[in-house]
Amino acid sequence: MKxxxxxxxxxxxTGAYPKNQYLCSISENSMRINLCNIGKYQQLNxxxxxxLYALCRLGHSVEVLPKVRGDGVVNILFGAxxxxxxxxxxxxxxxYNFEQSVSxxxxxxxxxxxxxxxxxxxxxxxxxxxxxxxxxxxxxxxxP
Numbered sequence: 508m509k510x511x512x513x514x515x516x517x518x519x520x521t522g523a524y525p526k527n528q529y530l531c532s533i534s535e536n537s538m539r540i541n542l543c544n545i546g547k548y549q550q551l552n553x554x555x556x557x558x559l560y561a562l563c564r565l566g567h568s569v570e571v572l573p574k575v576r577g578d579g580v581v582n583i584l585f586g587a588x589x590x591x592x593x594x595x596x597x598x599x600x601x602x603y604n605f606e607q608s609v610s611x612x613x614x615x616x617x618x619x620x621x622x623x624x625x626x627x628x629x630x631x632x633x634x635x636x637x638x639x640x641x642x643x644x645x646x647x648x649x650x651p
Contacts, residue, residue, distance in 0.1 A: 537567045538581055539579065539580045539581065540570070540581045541570050541580045542569060543575055543585065544586050545586050547586070548589075551585045554603070555571060580597075583628075584596075584601065584624075587602045587604070587617070588604075588606050588612040592616035592619075602620070602627050604621065604628065607634060622643075627644055627645070627647070630649070631648070634646075635647070
């Protein structure tokens, strides 16, 4: 990736991914972002890493942690359908939804969590449309 201008992340090995913490180059006006795969689905790790590299390339301060942070960091959550129904999201939280709206994971608690999020990203145009039609959730389509 050296010739493509994508910064290499600074890696602190604290265990096997997703428990590693990744930090990348910081620009003067960067946002602090935490990418968090809180579900049990390791298939999302590839998308987490794609987001890591893209956000680093944009000059943001990005880390990957297995938990949500509440100290003014923008959290982008992957696998959020696995969060406890008692969970409260910190302000500015983005949920990147990969669940089909017809899935059994779309229960009342998950819909409430999506409605509580600052922003919802979805992998599919048709899925985002259904979220809007069924629950009034304005999801932005973000292709992985």
